[in-house]
Amino acid sequence: MYRSEGNKARRNIKRIRYWRNFRQWMLRGILLAVCVVMAAPLFMLTVYSLMGRQEVLETCGAVLADSGDQIRMRFFPIYPTLRAYIRLLLDSPEYFTAFWNSMIQTTGVLAGQFLVAVPAAWAFAQFRFPGKRILWLLYMLLMILPFQVTMVSGYLVLNAAGLMDTRAAVVLPGIFSTLPIFILQKTFAGIPGEIIEAAQIDGAGSLRIFLGIGIPLGMPGIFSILILGFLEYWNAIEQPMTYLKTQALQPLSLYLPQMVNQEIAAAFAASIVTLLPAVMIFFCGQDNLEQGIMASGSEFGQVHSLRQ
Amino acid sequence: MRRQQRKILRRKWTPILQSRDLKGYLFLAPSLLGTGGFVLIPFLDVLRRSFLQAVGNGFVGLENYKMVLSNTAFRLAATNTVRFMAICLPMLMLLSLFLAVLVREVTGINRWVKTGFLLPMAIPAASVVVFFQLIFDEKGWLGRIIEIFGGAGRDWLASDSAFWVLAACYIWKNLGYDMILWLAGLGAIPEEQYEAAKVQGAGGWACFRYITLPQLKETIFVTGLLSFVNAFRVFREAYLLAGDYPHESIYMLQHLFNNWFVNLDIQKMTAAAVMLVILAGGILSIVLGALTRT
Numbered sequence: 202m203y204r205s206e207g208n209k210a211r212r213n214i215k216r217i218r219y220w221r222n223f224r225q226w227m228l229r230g231i232l233l234a235v236c237v238v239m240a241a242p243l244f245m246l247t248v249y250s251l252m253g254r255q256e257v258l259e260t261c262g263a264v265l266a267d268s269g270d271q272i273r274m275r276f277f278p279i280y281p282t283l284r285a286y287i288r289l290l291l292d293s294p295e296y297f298t299a300f301w302n303s304m305i306q307t308t309g310v311l312a313g314q315f316l317v318a319v320p321a322a323w324a325f326a327q328f329r330f331p332g333k334r335i336l337w338l339l340y341m342l343l344m345i346l347p348f349q350v351t352m353v354s355g356y357l358v359l360n361a362a363g364l365m366d367t368r369a370a371v372v373l374p375g376i377f378s379t380l381p382i383f384i385l386q387k388t389f390a391g392i393p394g395e396i397i398e399a400a401q402i403d404g405a406g407s408l409r410i411f412l413g414i415g416i417p418l419g420m421p422g423i424f425s426i427l428i429l430g431f432l433e434y435w436n437a438i439e440q441p442m443t444y445l446k447t448q449a450l451q452p453l454s455l456y457l458p459q460m461v462n463q464e465i466a467a468a469f470a471a472s473i474v475t476l477l478p479a480v481m482i483f484f485c486g487q488d489n490l491e492q493g494i495m496a497s498g499s500e501f502g503q504v505h506s507l508r509q
Numbered sequence: 510m511r512r513q514q515r516k517i518l519r520r521k522w523t524p525i526l527q528s529r530d531l532k533g534y535l536f537l538a539p540s541l542l543g544t545g546g547f548v549l550i551p552f553l554d555v556l557r558r559s560f561l562q563a564v565g566n567g568f569v570g571l572e573n574y575k576m577v578l579s580n581t582a583f584r585l586a587a588t589n590t591v592r593f594m595a596i597c598l599p600m601l602m603l604l605s606l607f608l609a610v611l612v613r614e615v616t617g618i619n620r621w622v623k624t625g626f627l628l629p630m631a632i633p634a635a636s637v638v639v640f641f642q643l644i645f646d647e648k649g650w651l652g653r654i655i656e657i658f659g660g661a662g663r664d665w666l667a668s669d670s671a672f673w674v675l676a677a678c679y680i681w682k683n684l685g686y687d688m689i690l691w692l693a694g695l696g697a698i699p700e701e702q703y704e705a706a707k708v709q710g711a712g713g714w715a716c717f718r719y720i721t722l723p724q725l726k727e728t729i730f731v732t733g734l735l736s737f738v739n740a741f742r743v744f745r746e747a748y749l750l751a752g753d754y755p756h757e758s759i760y761m762l763q764h765l766f767n768n769w770f771v772n773l774d775i776q777k778m779t780a781a782a783v784m785l786v787i788l789a790g791g792i793l794s795i796v797l798g799a800l801t802r803t
Contacts, residue, residue: 228615235608236625239681242640243632264646265639272648321540328533336537338797342790343548345734347741349766350782353775354551377543380738407532436633438745439763443770457635458749472636483631487624491689497735498690498728 250285250469252278257466265465285470296471298449299456306371306452307434313376314430319423322382323415326389340379348439370444375434381426388422388496389415425493428486435479559779573780585757586765594740597676601736605687609695626685634745641750645674671756678746683739687732694728730800
């Protein structure tokens with residue numbers, strides 16, 4: 202009697218364990234399937250970038266070049282070749298002009314954001330000052346407004362300053378975006394008060410505390426806004442489209458789509474080279490990026506700072 | 510490491526440098542100068558111009574506003590934008606929350622899953638647009654697949670389904686970001702609370718309703734806000750896929766402003782911008798008010 206009870210219990214445990222295992226594998230399967238869908242564009246672009254001109258025309262000429270009547274899907278190129286990349290490298294100087302335009306525009310914005318947004322986020326996280334509530338509200342409002350709404354204001358200033366159609370027209374407004382401040386504020390607000398108190402007792406001034414404690418401890422958050430900023434401005438379309446007219450100043454995000462129509466053989470390789478810097482930065486900084494996003498998603502912060 | 514981090518994150522928000530002086534402004538100054546110069550002060554000019562005539566500088570009162578509100582293009586664009594927000598925002602948030610819950614249950618592959626989900630964020634619109642063309646063109650993959658099953662393909666971007674193409678783009682791009690936000694919010698809720706509730710006989714729904722939801726309030730706000738901000742950015746995909754004048758189901762306020770800008774229709778732009786700022790400010794303060802009161 203006693204023994205059979207024990208057996209029963211053991212069998213139950215086994216069944217529970219089996220069920221758990223099954224569930225685990227089901228969940229893994231679902232998540233990995235979604236992952237495959239998410240990563241499919243990158244995979245397919247890579248595959249097509251390794252095709253020769255003939256094969257690209259054969260498989261997707263129907264859509265991209267009005268030749269052939271059917272599109273085909275291939276998961277591996279039949280004749281893999283790097284010719285598209287070589288062609289891109291050797292005979293498309295415009296592409297590289299656009300590449301450098303993107304680089305200059307993005308690094309300009311990031312450098313500026315580092316100098317402007319980091320101290321501003323520190324001010325919102327660690328200081329009390331008159332007008333703070335209303336300013337925070339204003340910054341949030343500026344953050345949620347789409348570019349097209351603030352575009353008119355920007356245009357009026359840039360036009361008056363004679364900056365239209367220069368690189369500064371894209372870079373300057375980008376520097377003062379309030380989104381990084383919003384994201385970084387929470388990282389700074391999460392720094393334990395004891396550390397700052399201790400530094401104050403040791404006689405450190407507010408600038409020293411900011412440079413010596415705030416910046417080193419807020420590094421994950423700072424990295425994360427820089428990575429997010431890179432992804433955002435590497436991908437910027439609205440700003441250069443409205444503020445730049447000169448072809449030679451256009452960034453990749455605008456040049457690439459034009460190129461697809463002219464030269465479909467190199468288009469996929471060009472797409473891959475375009476996304477390479479962004480994807481590489483993403484992979485290098487993924488941990489920081491996650492930490493930074495997580496800090497902005499956790500409790501206490503934006504709403505609490507309004508309550509003060 | 511993770512525990513320590515969680516401890517830091519859970520700490521209540523306390524400004525330490527509490528002197529009620531203007532020192533904060535020293536740190537804020539560069540940013541304030543820039544936003545003042547590029548947005549706030551010119552906005553006053555925008556406000557002024559919204560009451561003026563296009564030619565000459567006569568004061569016309571609310572004439573420009575009336576013109577915008579009765580403009581069919583504006584009505585169409587506003588309706589589409591609201592529709593996109595009302596449908597896609599909840600869809601994205603629920604889907605990402607669901608996935609975050611799943612990811613928390615799973616062991617062993619979390620890192621892979623997070624990488625896979627976040628990856629679309631890094632892919633520029635310009636690169637991925639070719640891929641979307643291959644799928645959604647009249648002769649594209651989607652059409653082919655449907656043909657195989659006996660249906661007929663169509664140009665998805667030139668019909669009402671363009672809306673759903675855009676919705677798919679938006680969700681594809683932002684799913685990972687939102688999921689990470691949810692993971693942060695869910696991770697900050699102490700496990701003990703669930704255990705205590707379960708001991709007292711609370712079911713799954715009760716746990717969610719009385720433990721998870723109240724403590725997730727701010728995460729919901731932040732996720733909603735950032736998803737809202739990112740929703741305006743689908744304009745990039747929409748523009749690259751379908752140009753200045755896409756199918757009317759995806760003709761958004763962004764397209765409209767862009768076309769007004771090209772035609773230098775400053776009067777309409779200024780009036781519409783003022784209205785949108787007031788609307789956004791109103792909604793934001795209502796939401797924040799509700800959040801701070803409770």
